Amino acid sequence: GNSVTQMEGPVTLSEEAFLTINCTYTATGYPSLFWYVQYPGEGLQLLLKATKADDKGSNKGFEATYRKETTSFHLEKGSVQVSDSAVYFCALKYNFNKFYFGSGTKLNVKP
Amino acid sequence: DADVTQTPRNRITKTGKRIMLECSQTKGHDRMYWYRQDPGLGLRLIYYSFDVKDINKGEISDGYSVSRQAQAKFSLSLESAIPNQTALYFCATRPTGGGNTGELFFGEGSRLTVL
Numbered sequence: 587g588n589s590v591t592q593m594e595g596p597v598t599l600s601e602e603a604f605l606t607i608n609c610t611y612t613a614t615g616y617p618s619l620f621w622y623v624q625y626p627g628e629g630l631q632l633l634l635k636a637t638k639a640d641d642k643g644s645n646k647g648f649e650a651t652y653r654k655e656t657t658s659f660h661l662e663k664g665s666v667q668v669s670d671s672a673v674y675f676c677a678l679k680y681n682f683n684k685f686y687f688g689s690g691t692k693l694n695v696k697p
Numbered sequence: 698d699a700d701v702t703q704t705p706r707n708r709i710t711k712t713g714k715r716i717m718l719e720c721s722q723t724k725g726h727d728r729m730y731w732y733r734q735d736p737g738l739g740l741r742l743i744y745y746s747f748d749v750k751d752i753n754k755g756e757i758s759d760g761y762s763v764s765r766q767a768q769a770k771f772s773l774s775l776e777s778a779i780p781n782q783t784a785l786y787f788c789a790t791r792p793t794g795g796g797n798t799g800e801l802f803f804g805e806g807s808r809l810t811v812l
Contacts, residue, residue, distance in 0.1 A: 689737050
């Protein structure tokens with residue numbers, strides 16, 4: 587079946603550190619891949635997405651590349667800020683309407 | 698104001714009580730969803746609706762029911778709440794047709810505690 591696995595948190599970094607949050611997926615066919623972010627007390631919002639192999643999604647300094655050969659979609663940012671503290675969810679969309687979410691990774695950024 | 702509004706935002710209730718969580722949206726989207734979020738488990742789909750006449754079960758629908766009263770409103774009911782239904786519940790919407798980028802638009806969540 588389809589599933590998403592992401593690294594467990596929490597991840598604690600100092601401001602300006604490099605961030606990687608790993609995400610791997612299992613899917614038949616060619617899913618679209620997403621990263622959503624959930625700030626404290628809020629709902630999830632789309633951070634970036636990629637719809638086919640080798641696509642790179644990017645937004646707000648975050649990037650992720652759709653790697654079909656390794657079934658991965660790792661989230662990266664070169665220099666995190668305190669305001670990036672949130673929970674990050676990797677997700678895939680299969681067919682027209684089926685979404686699968688990872689368990690979420692909490693990021694804490696210290697000043 | 699939020700485009701996807703959930704009420705109540707927080708609710709504490711007792712085992713056996715009937716609870717309704719409401720979701721309304723001003724985005725004009727056809728598709729609406731109810732998800733449940735539990736620590737370490739991510740989001741799991743309870744029910745989804747493509748339009749007023751189309752309701753579908755998700756992966757964890759047991760113990761829940763829904764009503765799509767209008768295009769803009771989608772309610773989730775727990776007929777007889779039990780403690781393991783304690784969770785954070787999210788409503789989400791998505792457009793169809795040309796506006797469909799695959800993105801889900803989430804409400805701010807309803808935290809339910811069943812004692």
